[in-house]
Every structure is written in structure tokens, then in C-alpha cells.
Amino acid sequence: MRVLEPSTKCDRSNDTKKSAGCFRAIFARRRRPNTTKRPPEQETQIIIWYDEKQEDFEATLQTYKTFEKNGDIVYRHFLVNVSKTGPAGQMRIENYDEILVMNEEGVPDKTHDEVVGIFNKVKVDGRTRFCLVLRRKPTGKWVWIETSAVLAPESTRLPDNQPIVEKTKFQSLDNNYIESATNNRYKISGTQRYLAIRDQRVMTSVLTDTDNTDANMMCKVQRYWQDGEGRVYFQAALCDEKRRNFIGVDREKNIIVKNEPEWFDISELGSEVQFKIDDLYLGYNEQEDQVDAQPSAYLFQEIPGEVEVSQLARQTDNNSLSGTKTDERSLKRSSKSRSSSSSSDSDRKSVQSRSSVSSGKT
Incomplete structure (x- = not known):
């Protein structure tokens, strides 16, 4: 994944109404977002499957769904209940980090079930690098984070059924462009x-x-x-x-x-x-x-x-x-599998129809 300086050709902040070529979304703060004044639409403990066994990522995925005035749907995916000693914590993930990209796939337009499916299929083979791009707002400025690691199986099973986290890489993406x-x-x-x-x-x-x-x-x-x-x-x-x-x-x-x-x-x-x-x-x-x-x-x-x-x-x-x-x-990669929920399919059709989405201020 390459980090580049923003191009002046894609700077449409002064003319957002005409930027139909852009797929826009506004996301919540790193700290507990305003949407969490109500419970999340869906919440799932993250499990990674390996050799028909469950590996615990030691974090929970929360998804919030907001309906815009024009009928569009906005999804936000946050990681919570992060254990510092678990795989998520070892990758330096923090509570209320928001997921933007998983293995080079943007996820804000994906349903909760689809994001869970991507986690379920993360490879635990000691060779493949698992990469996340997150964003958080610890102060008054947005910070994008790229964290990645190789997950390996343990020959003598750990008591908590966790994969071994190896070759961790962590960096801030100062220009917020990927x-x-x-x-x-x-x-x-x-x-x-x-x-x-x-x-x-x-x-x-x-x-x-x-x-x-x-x-x-x-x-x-x-x-x-x-x-x-x-x-x-x-x-x-x-x-x-x-x-x-x-x-x-x-x-x-x-x-x-x-x-x-x-x-x-x-x-x-x-x-x-x-x-x-x-x-x-x-x-x-x-x-x-x-x-x-x-x-x-x-x-x-x-x-x-x-x-x-x-x-x-x-x-x-x-x-x-x-x-x-x-x-x-x-033939399609498992991370793009269709959601098994009929309601999720309905939501996805709504997402496809939008050219840009936005949320309220956070």
C-alpha cells in the first residue's frame, strides 16, 4: 500500500456539489461518537477461522447505520472492547478506532456482516500480511493509522485460542491519502x-x-x-x-x-x-x-x-x-461474499444508488 501526496486534481472541497465522481462519507470521532447515544445496529465479537478452529481477535466490531434525508444509508464500523494483550492490542488498535480499509478494500460502504466476513477469512498461515487502515481523533485533528501484521498458528495452542502476532508494522499517515x-x-x-x-x-x-x-x-x-x-x-x-x-x-x-x-x-x-x-x-x-x-x-x-x-x-x-x-x-475472494441477511442485501442496494453520503456533525 503506497502513501502519496494529495493531487491538486482531486481537490474538490470548494465545489462538492459538482463532484459526482467522488464517493463521499463523513465519519465519527475516535472517541465514542454521537451515534453511540443509541445502541449499535449490530455488534459482533471478532473471530478469525483457522483450520476449522476459532481464533479470537480480542476486539468487538460495532456498526452504526444512519439514514440520510434522501434515503441513503451510511455505515460506520468501530472496534471496541480491545484487549491490550490480544492480537488487536498487539497491532496497536485502540477503542473506537474506525475502520476505513481492510486489505486494500474500503469498508464504509459494506454491511456489518460483510466486514465480519472479511475478519473471519483473514489468513493465519505465518506468511500473509493482514493490513488495516484506521482513523482516530485523539485531539482536534484526524489521524490515519496503518497497522499490519502476520498472523501465525501456535503449535501448542494458546489457552485463549489466539493467533500469534508477528512482524507488526505501524505508522501514521500524515497526509491522510492512500x-x-x-x-x-x-x-x-x-x-x-x-x-x-x-x-x-x-x-x-x-x-x-x-x-x-x-x-x-x-x-x-x-x-x-x-x-x-x-x-x-x-x-x-x-x-x-x-x-x-x-x-x-x-x-x-x-x-x-x-x-x-x-x-x-x-x-x-x-x-x-x-x-x-x-x-x-x-x-x-x-x-x-x-x-x-x-x-x-x-x-x-x-x-x-x-x-x-x-x-x-x-x-x-x-x-x-x-x-x-x-x-x-x-471464484470471488471470500472478503467480497454476499451478506446472508436479506435486510443487508436491501441496505446494499440503497448504498449503490448514492453518489455521496454525509452524516451530522460529531
């Missing part, structure tokens, strides 16, 4: 075609088992930053693996390739994702077989880059024979 990148493939919903950037064009193609391992691989660059009023923004850009060619929209609303990022408002629903800029969505015109900008929401299937091309190609062949659609959710 940029990260992940490699994925983006499948056109209802087809066997995938987004691609080739010959300075945005196009689609079908994967075959003879394709290279990086065929149709896209890089999703995400950025998170905070303005002077405490608002947090989330955006994403799509490009090739070398980060030289970016998907963009020109003045005539055509999809083009640019040499600099075009930042989209991003919304997710399970394994599906949509990209919005101003009043347009990145979409696909099946009749013309081309990627275009559409006035209505369009969802792509996001598939992690580690899924092998041969696996996707085999499913394409099987689907061609059977006439059925591939269930990409089985």
Missing part, C-alpha cells in the same frame, strides 16, 4: 466476454486456454483521501497492468484510452462492481459489441487476478455446451 492497486479481470455480465485494453482501444474478448496468464488482466487503482472537513473520498481507475493506459471518457461521452487516470465512483455488490463518472456508467453495448458510457447503472463481474486463465476458459467451454451462465461468485 493509493493502492489490485489486478482483476472484469467479465461482461451475461456473456463470456472480458474487458481488455489493446491497440489503444477499450474492447472485449473471450478467454481461451491458450491465452497468456495475463490475458485481459486489468489493474484497478483505488485511492482514499480526506479533505479539511473530515470527509473521506473513495475512487478507482481502470488501466492495463503496466499502468500506462487508462480507461476514460471524452467530451463526446465516448470510451477512450488515456495516458492518465480517469477516476470513477465505484460501488460493489458481492462480486459485481459498477463504475460511474458524472451521470454516466461504464457499460457494454451487446448489439454493437463495444464498451460505452451509459446513463443507467451497469454491473461487471470482478474476478481476482489469481484465478487462472485455464480455469476461466474451461468454464467458458462448459457454459457454451450447457447454455448456462458461469457463477463467478464461487
Whole structure:
């Protein structure tokens, strides 16, 4: 995860009403927020599963849900009941720290069950680094914290069933700006075609088992930053693996390739994702077989880059024979699993419709 200086191009604090490309949220203070004058909507002791056994993170997740005047829903996720001697305490997490990012995924638009699911699936293998970006307000200034550690199993089980915390890293992010990148493939919903950037064009193609391992691989660059009023923004850009060619929209609303990022408002629903800029969505015109900008929401299937091309190609062949659609959710990383609660699904649909959200003063 790279920490960068804020770009002047994304400074829209003087014109927030026109910043439709920004996904905005205002979060609560580090100390007990005003929303906690009422009980949290959901509260869960955090458990990490390893080898069908429960590992205690020694902290509790509290989620508060606020309905805005326009019907939008704002989620806030706080860590409380943090034991100083437990894994959370060893990672220097404090009570009422607010979670912003987990393993490079922004979580303020995720439901309580989805955030719990991410914790449940944290790897306890002694190799994989678990990273959190938190924010707190110990005085009058917001402070962003990045804390990470490798969680390892104990051969002789600890009495409290806790993972061993190793190689802890902790730093303050003074400029409150984070940029990260992940490699994925983006499948056109209802087809066997995938987004691609080739010959300075945005196009689609079908994967075959003879394709290279990086065929149709896209890089999703995400950025998170905070303005002077405490608002947090989330955006994403799509490009090739070398980060030289970016998907963009020109003045005539055509999809083009640019040499600099075009930042989209991003919304997710399970394994599906949509990209919005101003009043347009990145979409696909099946009749013309081309990627275009559409006035209505369009969802792509996001598939992690580690899924092998041969696996996707085999499913394409099987689907061609059977006439059925591939269930990409089985390929999606567990941290993006759909919430089992029907009420959570309803809430998520509400979240997807918003271009910006805000809360009352804290």
C-alpha cells in the first residue's frame, strides 16, 4: 500500500456539489461518537477461522447505520472492547478506532456482516500480511493509522485460542491519502466476454486456454483521501497492468484510452462492481459489441487476478455446451461474499444508488 501526496486534481472541497465522481462519507470521532447515544445496529465479537478452529481477535466490531434525508444509508464500523494483550492490542488498535480499509478494500460502504466476513477469512498461515487502515481523533485533528501484521498458528495452542502476532508494522499517515492497486479481470455480465485494453482501444474478448496468464488482466487503482472537513473520498481507475493506459471518457461521452487516470465512483455488490463518472456508467453495448458510457447503472463481474486463465476458459467451454451462465461468485475472494441477511442485501442496494453520503456533525 503506497502513501502519496494529495493531487491538486482531486481537490474538490470548494465545489462538492459538482463532484459526482467522488464517493463521499463523513465519519465519527475516535472517541465514542454521537451515534453511540443509541445502541449499535449490530455488534459482533471478532473471530478469525483457522483450520476449522476459532481464533479470537480480542476486539468487538460495532456498526452504526444512519439514514440520510434522501434515503441513503451510511455505515460506520468501530472496534471496541480491545484487549491490550490480544492480537488487536498487539497491532496497536485502540477503542473506537474506525475502520476505513481492510486489505486494500474500503469498508464504509459494506454491511456489518460483510466486514465480519472479511475478519473471519483473514489468513493465519505465518506468511500473509493482514493490513488495516484506521482513523482516530485523539485531539482536534484526524489521524490515519496503518497497522499490519502476520498472523501465525501456535503449535501448542494458546489457552485463549489466539493467533500469534508477528512482524507488526505501524505508522501514521500524515497526509491522510492512500493509493493502492489490485489486478482483476472484469467479465461482461451475461456473456463470456472480458474487458481488455489493446491497440489503444477499450474492447472485449473471450478467454481461451491458450491465452497468456495475463490475458485481459486489468489493474484497478483505488485511492482514499480526506479533505479539511473530515470527509473521506473513495475512487478507482481502470488501466492495463503496466499502468500506462487508462480507461476514460471524452467530451463526446465516448470510451477512450488515456495516458492518465480517469477516476470513477465505484460501488460493489458481492462480486459485481459498477463504475460511474458524472451521470454516466461504464457499460457494454451487446448489439454493437463495444464498451460505452451509459446513463443507467451497469454491473461487471470482478474476478481476482489469481484465478487462472485455464480455469476461466474451461468454464467458458462448459457454459457454451450447457447454455448456462458461469457463477463467478464461487471464484470471488471470500472478503467480497454476499451478506446472508436479506435486510443487508436491501441496505446494499440503497448504498449503490448514492453518489455521496454525509452524516451530522460529531
